[in-house]
Amino acid sequence: MGGLKAEAVAQIKEICGRYKDENTPLMMILSDIQNEYGYIPLEVQEIVSQETGISVAEIYGVVTFYSFFSLTPKGKYVIGCCLGTACYVKGAQNVIDKFSEILKIKPGETTADGMFTLDALRCIGACGIAPAVTINGTVYPKMSAGKVPEVVAHYVKEGATA
Amino acid sequence: MINTIDKLNENIAARTKDLQDKLSGADGKRHIVLCGGTGCLSNHSKEISEKFREVLADRGVADKVTVNLVGCFGFCSQGPFVKIYPEDTLYRLVKIEDVEEIVDTDICGGTVVDRLLYVEPATGEKVSKQDDINFYKKQRRVALHGCGVINPEDINEALGMGAFQGLKRALSMSRQEVIDEVLASGIRGRGGAGFPSGRKWQFAYNSQGDEKYVVCNGDEGDPGAFMDRSILEGNPLAVIEGMMIAGYAIGASNGYFYVRAEYPIAVNRLRIAIKQAKELGLLGENILGSGFSFDCHLRLGAGAFVCGEETALLNSIEGKRGMPRPRPPFPAVKGLWGKPTIINNVETLACVPYILREGAEKFASVGTEKSKGTKVFALGGKVNNVGLVEVPMGTTLRELIYDIGGGIPGGKKFKAIQTGGPSGGCLTEEFLDEPIDFDNLVAKGSMMGSGGAIVMDEDNCMVDVAKFYMEFICDESCGKCTPCRIGTKRMLEILTRITEGKGTMQDLEDLEDLSKTVKTNSLCALGQTASNPITSTLSHFRDEYIAHIVDKKCPAHVCKSMMQYVIDKEKCIGCGMCAKGCPAGCITRTDYIAPGHKLASFEIDAAKCVKCGACISTCKKDAIEKR
Numbered sequence: 001m002g003g004l005k006a007e008a009v010a011q012i013k014e015i016c017g018r019y020k021d022e023n024t025p026l027m028m029i030l031s032d033i034q035n036e037y038g039y040i041p042l043e044v045q046e047i048v049s050q051e052t053g054i055s056v057a058e059i060y061g062v063v064t065f066y067s068f069f070s071l072t073p074k075g076k077y078v079i080g081c082c083l084g085t086a087c088y089v090k091g092a093q094n095v096i097d098k099f100s101e102i103l104k105i106k107p108g109e110t111t112a113d114g115m116f117t118l119d120a121l122r123c124i125g126a127c128g129i130a131p132a133v134t135i136n137g138t139v140y141p142k143m144s145a146g147k148v149p150e151v152v153a154h155y156v157k158e159g160a161t162a
Numbered sequence: 163m164i165n166t167i168d169k170l171n172e173n174i175a176a177r178t179k180d181l182q183d184k185l186s187g188a189d190g191k192r193h194i195v196l197c198g199g200t201g202c203l204s205n206h207s208k209e210i211s212e213k214f215r216e217v218l219a220d221r222g223v224a225d226k227v228t229v230n231l232v233g234c235f236g237f238c239s240q241g242p243f244v245k246i247y248p249e250d251t252l253y254r255l256v257k258i259e260d261v262e263e264i265v266d267t268d269i270c271g272g273t274v275v276d277r278l279l280y281v282e283p284a285t286g287e288k289v290s291k292q293d294d295i296n297f298y299k300k301q302r303r304v305a306l307h308g309c310g311v312i313n314p315e316d317i318n319e320a321l322g323m324g325a326f327q328g329l330k331r332a333l334s335m336s337r338q339e340v341i342d343e344v345l346a347s348g349i350r351g352r353g354g355a356g357f358p359s360g361r362k363w364q365f366a367y368n369s370q371g372d373e374k375y376v377v378c379n380g381d382e383g384d385p386g387a388f389m390d391r392s393i394l395e396g397n398p399l400a401v402i403e404g405m406m407i408a409g410y411a412i413g414a415s416n417g418y419f420y421v422r423a424e425y426p427i428a429v430n431r432l433r434i435a436i437k438q439a440k441e442l443g444l445l446g447e448n449i450l451g452s453g454f455s456f457d458c459h460l461r462l463g464a465g466a467f468v469c470g471e472e473t474a475l476l477n478s479i480e481g482k483r484g485m486p487r488p489r490p491p492f493p494a495v496k497g498l499w500g501k502p503t504i505i506n507n508v509e510t511l512a513c514v515p516y517i518l519r520e521g522a523e524k525f526a527s528v529g530t531e532k533s534k535g536t537k538v539f540a541l542g543g544k545v546n547n548v549g550l551v552e553v554p555m556g557t558t559l560r561e562l563i564y565d566i567g568g569g570i571p572g573g574k575k576f577k578a579i580q581t582g583g584p585s586g587g588c589l590t591e592e593f594l595d596e597p598i599d600f601d602n603l604v605a606k607g608s609m610m611g612s613g614g615a616i617v618m619d620e621d622n623c624m625v626d627v628a629k630f631y632m633e634f635i636c637d638e639s640c641g642k643c644t645p646c647r648i649g650t651k652r653m654l655e656i657l658t659r660i661t662e663g664k665g666t667m668q669d670l671e672d673l674e675d676l677s678k679t680v681k682t683n684s685l686c687a688l689g690q691t692a693s694n695p696i697t698s699t700l701s702h703f704r705d706e707y708i709a710h711i712v713d714k715k716c717p718a719h720v721c722k723s724m725m726q727y728v729i730d731k732e733k734c735i736g737c738g739m740c741a742k743g744c745p746a747g748c749i750t751r752t753d754y755i756a757p758g759h760k761l762a763s764f765e766i767d768a769a770k771c772v773k774c775g776a777c778i779s780t781c782k783k784d785a786i787e788k789r
Binding site for chain 1: 200201203204205238239241382383384385386387388391392423424425426459461462463464465466467478479480481482483484499540542543544548549550580583614616618622627630631634638640743745774775776779780
């Protein structure tokens with residue numbers, strides 16, 4: 001666990017401490033770590049294990065079961081393409097293929113510069129505006145393959161200036 | 163604090179008057195409400211509401227007009243919506259640029275902004291009131307009560323809309339009487355299987371245990387279904403109240419909401435509603451002086467579809483991998499942390515306050531013999547009026563698709579409606595006049611599911627649709643039992659082969675065999691229903707499968723390996739837009755100039771084409787077609 005900075009260790013411990021009064025809080029702890037720390041590598045799981053008394057094997061089992069938990073860091077911008085039925089029948093596959101083509105990564109992967117992660121999402125319930133894409137929480141309604149380059153360009157520019 | 167029945171009565175009377183004064187204009191103000199559902203928010207309804215405040219302040223009328231976001235209006239394809247009380251004028255497809263005109267013309271000038279009214283497509287008539295729009299006429303709001311009317315982040319508006327009256331009545335009854343009322347209403351679980359909710363409650367009531375739990379299943383995972391999200395976003399207190407009534411009935415003092423992490427707005431509004439109810443003393447110890455104590459907790463999912471299965475959901479709350487448990491023992495006997503537990507879907511719990519408030523008889527007066535009440539459907543796909551609709555059970559598919567849904571866009575031909583998500587099936591034209599209820603849909607080879615209803619037209623390939631669902635199931639299978647883990651993978655491989663033009667007729671027999679095996683041998687409902695999309699498409703669209711296998715053709719031109727893009731050289735005007743946008747650089751100019759045109763036409767090199775479809779969307783002359 002030598003790889004983790006002291007402040008990261010303190011952050012993880014603080015998150016574990018939030019749910020002391022809850023029965024079986026592992027999912028809540030992991031969700032918070034994923035949201036605030038960005039990913040849940042083995043070193044982090046070891047700290048959670050020490051704090052909660054749950055074995056690392058069990059924690060690892062849970063982390064790898066749920067698609068929201070990630071063992072590797074996600075990109076600065078997480079592009080989620082909804083592939084729910086309503087989006088799919090309106091051409092969502094073409095949209096995600098286009099992102100894939102431009103970013104040169106497959107769904108589930110992150111670009112080498114750490115800028116983008118491309119995720120295929122199950123229905124996000126935005127069927128009224130299908131096909132929907134969400135990027136760091138902003139929902140893009142009625143997407144098409146044609147609109148993809150413009151959206152990517154926007155974030156490339158934003159990422160370069162930020 | 164509202165800690166006695168008297169105080170609740172006082173409060174309800176005052177809040178009801180407030181709300182009615184607001185809706186009727188008796189408070190001397192105008193009220194602008196905007197849809198704050200996920201769909202409209204992503205079309206900037208929040209920014210529009212801020213713009214309203216800005217313009218109202220600028221025109222000096224800010225103190226005479228309120229602006230609020232409310233829950234989902236349901237008519238997502240026409241959003242964002244702006245509604246103005248007391249006139250009840252509804253504007254649709256509102257943009258930020260329209261705000262000044264609405265304020266100047268309507269709010270200040272008293273004239274309706276004609277161009278922003280909804281136009282009934284069939285008659286071309288402009289409609290200014292929500293209730294006069296065909297989309298809403300056949301609807302009846304029980305589960306969606308209050309959605310799109312009240313501010314979901316203000317408990318006072320919910321109190322003005324009937325909140326806690328159901329609980330009040332429940333607390334005046336014995337626990338068994340409450341269960342009897344729910345049994346008498348005939349309500350069946352809205353999450354998919356349609357198990358009578360009252361019986362579930364009775365089992366948990368009969369189970370012995372020092373502690374019992376109520377769990378609300380908000381892990382709405384069926385792709386194409388978003389009714390639970392909209393209810394939680396539009397009227398979260400109704401679900402909380404339903405959970406409290408259930409808790410009182412079975413003898414539980416703690417309730418757990420399990421909501422998908424994909425629904426941040428719903429989670430946030432639920433959190434606010436729980437906090438406000440606690441502050442008023444409506445959640446906590448000794449509620450309304452009745453001696454009944456109840457607390458609500460919120461747990462989030464983490465992106466696993468199988469957690470919608472009730473025992474997998476319990477494992478997830480317990481901090482484990484979300485794998486289903488063998489049943490029996492059923493959760494009503496041994497559920498969360500080994501204690502008797504009832505798990506009800508969001509929509510079911512949202513109906514409970516109505517049943518207690520209005521009476522079981524009124525609830526049961528709507529619907530069919532064995533399916534009582536209303537059902538919310540998420541109408542999506544190839545239909546004009548995409549949105550959320552609540553109709554009485556027994557409404558026909560035709561009414562749903564054509565009268566409410568406004569038919570198929572672009573004059574295309576209806577092909578099928580898929581209900582029940584990955585567990586359901588496709589129903590074809592011959593079933594359009596069938597009434598929708600739990601048993602009838604199962605009898606016709608599909609199921610109600612959570613209420614997703616995706617309409618497909620002639621451009622959808624049914625083999626591809628079956629493959630889509632199988633990909634989903636294969637990915638989401640938890641891997642615990644062999645038939646589901648391996649069976650779905652093999653079925654997906656076969657379907658992939660067929661869509662790539664490499665299938666054989668033997669594959670169809672193998673699919674049928676595998677379907678049966680997976681259906682009868684899987685541990686939980688995910689596997690038991692996994693083959694439904696295959697069996698239903700195989701029985702209604704066998705010819706499409708055969709076209710893929712024998713003719714090596716995809717009749718809907720969807721399966722890429724069997725389709726190509728072709729430019730009609732007679733129609734092509736040679737503008738070159740398609741070539742400019744082609745990512746593969748496979749479109750080049752020929753030397754053929756069609757009669758009447760000035761420039762030479764283009765052609766696509768099929769060998770280089772990646773079939774992305776970019777050209778077809780840029781061509782203004784419809785000169786490119788799929789063959």
